Amino acid sequence: MRTSKILYITTFILVLFSALIAVWVYHLKEGKDLLNFTISTVSFCIALLALFIAVRTYASIDSVSNISKMEGNILDNENYVTSLPELISHYKSKDETSLDKEIFSSIEHKLKKESFTAVLFADTLQYMIDLIVLFPAVFNASETDKKLYKKRMDNILKDVDKQRDVLQSISKGNSIQITESIKLLKAVVSYQSFVADGNFNIHSDLLHVRGPILRNPVTKTIYHNYLGLYYNKKGMHLLRDALDMKSIDILSIDGLDWVKSNLASISPSAIEEVTMYLKSACEQFDRALKISSEDVMWPGFINYNKARTLYFLSLFSDAKEGWEQVMNDAIESRSRLNRLIDEILTIDRDKDTKVLDTHLRKFFLYQEELARLVKLNLLLSEKRRKNDSANILYKGIDLESIRKEDAERLFMEIENFSMIKGYQEKIIQMLIQH
Helix, strand or coil, X not given: CHHHHHHHXXXXXXXXXXXXXXXXXXXXXXXXXXXXXXXXXXXXXHHHHHHHHHHHHHHHHHHHHHHHXXXXXXXXXXXXXXXXXXXXXXXXXXXXXHXXXXXXXXXXXXXXXXCCCHHHHHHHHHHHHHHHHHHHHHHCCCCCCHHHXXXXXXXXXXXXXXXXXXXXXXXXXXXXXXXXXXXXXXXXXXXXXXXXXXXXXXXXXXXXXXXXXXXCHHHHHHHHHHHHHHHXXXXXXXXXXXXXXXXXXXXXXXXXHXXXXXXXXXXXXXXXXXXXXHHHHHHHHHHHHHHCCCCCCHHHHHHHHHHHHHHHHHCCCCCCCCHHHHHHHHHHHHHHHHXXXXXXXXXXXCCEEEECCCHHHHHHHHHHHHHHHHHHHHHHHHHHHHCCCCCCEECCEEXXXXXXXXXXXXXXXXXXXCHHHHHHHHHHHHHHHC
């Protein structure tokens, strides 16, 4: 607005200055050819004004084009990958409260300062999508104020909608990637919020995302993974209702025993519906794995989700793929990722190797330990049901051959992620009994 005022004032001064010079020249010629002089002066002023309008129009068109163009935007890049080492190096907060503030501050800064054009806004959206995997590090931590977290996230999503509306008011062309990416972002945030509250009856927001339109591998991976989780949660919600499980953790040993003890009580129609959802979940996980095969992080998450789904699917049908090998793949991927993170966070002080213990490092260690313990829960439950004599291994060690104290030292204790503690105690209790 200020630039426009300066241009108008400058043009007015130039026209006035030109008119004064013309009058001066006219008087020098002693008033000869008044009509021709008047026509020439008016023509000159009109030409100058036309030039100004043309320049302003060109500048406006160029400005709108720069704001609305999407050529080369990151959402269309079919070779894009998330730089996890960069994220790990950037977010070095040692507790979830600091991490929470740091993540939100970086998103808010990009929305306010670096999202004025469609291409920059696409960069901001991709940045937020990249951070999706880190949101549970705050959601699942024990000290997080979940109400405050949700309020701040809601404000961010409102700002995203406002920026989208501004860009669409200028030009609706090429906005489909932005629109679908926003829908994906909102659907995943909604899913994570439900899961953090222990709610299995997930809303169908992900079904509104037109997945085939998404182009870059990261957004497609996230779409298929979370759509698989949506189908998984719908199936598990039906299963829990059919078994009247209420608040029992279905992946705990007690929860697994409850499921197997009451399978006969489930109606054939409920079994058919649960099986349908779980098969759909596996199909989506397979698509996500195919897209993310070269990624260092996502296979660990996707295989863990698929292994759990395959296990419960095997209770109702003959699954072609065994859950245990898929879980082993998940554990191997998570272990490899944690070694990479340790490499990134290694500090060399006076030749003494030290790893910076950030909250994100704890979160990914928690993810690895969780996969190992869930595998043990499933194996122990199967062993009790089948009276199997197979060894129960944790990191290659037979847990049934060591003392309780040794088992307690062997298990990993991770601050602020308390859920695994209950799993560890139950596993030790069962192994000591045998």
